[in-house]
Amino acid sequence: MESHAEVKVPIRLTTRDPTIELPQDAGVMLVQTSLRRPQLSSLVNSLLRPDANPIPFDILVNGQFLRTTIDEYLTKNGVSAETTLELEYTRALVPPLNVSSF
Amino acid sequence: LTHLTSTLAPNASTARTLWLSHEASTHSLSQQLTESLRLILAPTLATKLRGDFRTGKRLNLKRIIPYIASGYKRDKIWLRRSMPSKRNYQVLIALDDSRSMRESGSMDMGLKTLTLITRSLAMLEVGEVGVVGFGETVNVAHAFDKPFTSEAGVRVFEQFGFDASKTNVRGLVERSLELFGEARGMRGGGGSGEENWQLMLVVSDGICDGHGEILRLVRRAQEERVMIVFVIIDSSASPPLAAQPNAGPSKSGLPHATDPTMATPASQGQSADKPKEKTSIMDLQSVEISKEGKVVRWKYMERFPFRYYLVVRDVRELPGVLAGALRQWFGEVAGSA
Ligand SMILES: [Mg+2]
Numbered sequence: 001m002e003s004h005a006e007v008k009v010p011i012r013l014t015t016r017d018p019t020i021e022l023p024q025d026a027g028v029m030l031v032q033t034s035l036r037r038p039q040l041s042s043l044v045n046s047l048l049r050p051d052a053n054p055i056p057f058d059i060l061v062n063g064q065f066l067r068t069t070i071d072e073y074l075t076k077n078g079v080s081a082e083t084t085l086e087l088e089y090t091r092a093l094v095p096p097l098n099v100s101s102f
Numbered sequence: 103l104t105h106l107t108s109t110l111a112p113n114a115s116t117a118r119t120l121w122l123s124h125e126a127s128t129h130s131l132s133q134q135l136t137e138s139l140r141l142i143l144a145p146t147l148a149t150k151l152r153g154d155f156r157t158g159k160r161l162n163l164k165r166i167i168p169y170i171a172s173g174y175k176r177d178k179i180w181l182r183r184s185m186p187s188k189r190n191y192q193v194l195i196a197l198d199d200s201r202s203m204r205e206s207g208s209m210d211m212g213l214k215t216l217t218l219i220t221r222s223l224a225m226l227e228v229g230e231v232g233v234v235g236f237g238e239t240v241n242v243a244h245a246f247d248k249p250f251t252s253e254a255g256v257r258v259f260e261q262f263g264f265d266a267s268k269t270n271v272r273g274l275v276e277r278s279l280e281l282f283g284e285a286r287g288m289r290g291g292g293g294s295g296e297e298n299w300q301l302m303l304v305v306s307d308g309i310c311d312g313h314g315e316i317l318r319l320v321r322r323a324q325e326e327r328v329m330i331v332f333v334i335i336d337s338s339a340s341p342p343l344a345a346q347p348n349a350g351p352s353k354s355g356l357p358h359a360t361d362p363t364m365a366t367p368a369s370q371g372q373s374a375d376k377p378k379e380k381t382s383i384m385d386l387q388s389v390e391i392s393k394e395g396k397v398v399r400w401k402y403m404e405r406f407p408f409r410y411y412l413v414v415r416d417v418r419e420l421p422g423v424l425a426g427a428l429r430q431w432f433g434e435v436a437g438s439a
Contacts (some may be wrong), residue, residue: 003417006311006312007311008311008388010202010309011388026387027381027385027387028380028381028386028387028388029386029387029388030309030386030387030388030389030402031388031389031391031397032389032391034392035391038395039391039392039393039395040391041395041396042396042397043389043391043397044392046399048399054395080201080267080268081268082200082201082202082205082266082267082268082269083201083205084205102398
């Protein structure tokens with residue numbers, strides 16, 4: 001069984017960096033709105049280089065770095081989970097120190 | 103009407119224009135569906151001879167020896183032709199009023215589907231038709247006890263703005279079961295052995311959360327003898343596959359990572375600048391990521407909680423696939439009776 005009554009939002013991953021383009025477009029994926037940057041970075045790693053050591057990615061939504069949960073982003077910006085969210089990923093410039101925080 | 107109508111809902115004249123145009127464009131399809139439904143829904147005319155009666159049309163040979171042995175006392179030796187029981191249908195059409203319908207471009211086909219089905223059922227004249235809209239909440243757009251005329255269709259269209267910020271399918275099934283319960287109660291008085299058959303057609307882009315809870319409600323619907331057929335509108339641009347009525351229980355099982363080589367074949371090497379093609383619901387992936395970053399992916403439709411679903415990319419497919427699903431349902435219900 002899935003975790004109960006979890007809200008999911010459709011996302012699409014994009015990047016401007018040709019060196020970290022996904023080998024195959026993953027299309028739209030439904031993810032939990034409770035996710036934060038580190039989990040989304042894990043998702044990109046699992047699609048891009050599942051067998052290699054993970055590298056940290058930053059996540060941008062509409063040009064802003066995602067620093068909260070997706071849900072908090074949606075609420076703050078008045079966007080509903082009905083809309084497909086374009087998430088852009090980039091190599092994290094500085095390895096974040098707060099990886100394990102939530 | 104007391105519900106809050108979305109600001110994006112069409113006004114009376116736009117709704118009328120839209121209804122009339124959909125009515126005209128789906129007319130022959132409606133007739134096609136009506137013909138199929140007539141064959142499926144009509145009560146069987148062939149009657150069977152049943153025993154045991156004191157008078158009747160034909161002797162029940164199995165009763166003759168006991169009849170003589172009982173000193174002509176056990177005299178219920180006749181068979182009679184019994185009348186088929188009259189069936190009454192209550193069909194509820196639930197159209198997804200959430201914003202994803204608008205954004206995925208499924209809105210127009212949703213309205214066309216609604217038109218086609220309601221027109222067919224009206225031509226068929228077999229029972230009552232209700233319409234609800236669902237998003238965050240459920241809005242009764244047309245109650246069972248009113249006839250579904252063209253004018254009713256216009257009134258229904260006025261209530262769809264496709265702007266709800268949630269798609270609460272669990273709430274929809276819960277509320278619909280209540281509505282069906284009330285509708286059963288209304289007709290309960292007759293008691294002339296009339297069978298009440300209740301059918302719900304959900305018309306939606308198919309994207310919803312909380313599958314576990316929905317699955318429980320779907321089972322409850324089955325116990326209450328309410329049939330639910332989920333019509334998924336797949337407005338992805340990819341070439342149409344054959345629409346498929348799903349037989350058998352929905353696949354359950356443990357989450358598994360999908361093979362990355364199975365992703366859409368035509369989409370290699372896309373960058374952020376290229377326009378993205380729409381993802382078909384058949385390719386849509388569900389992802390579950392733990393706090394620690396463990397990623398599990400699976401195809402969304404593999405765990406779709408409705409047992410009977412149809413994936414439709416074009417309204418022209420609808421009469422065929424819908425009739426197919428209903429024929430299967432009738433086969434099962436008749437077989438279990
Ligand atoms: Mg929706």
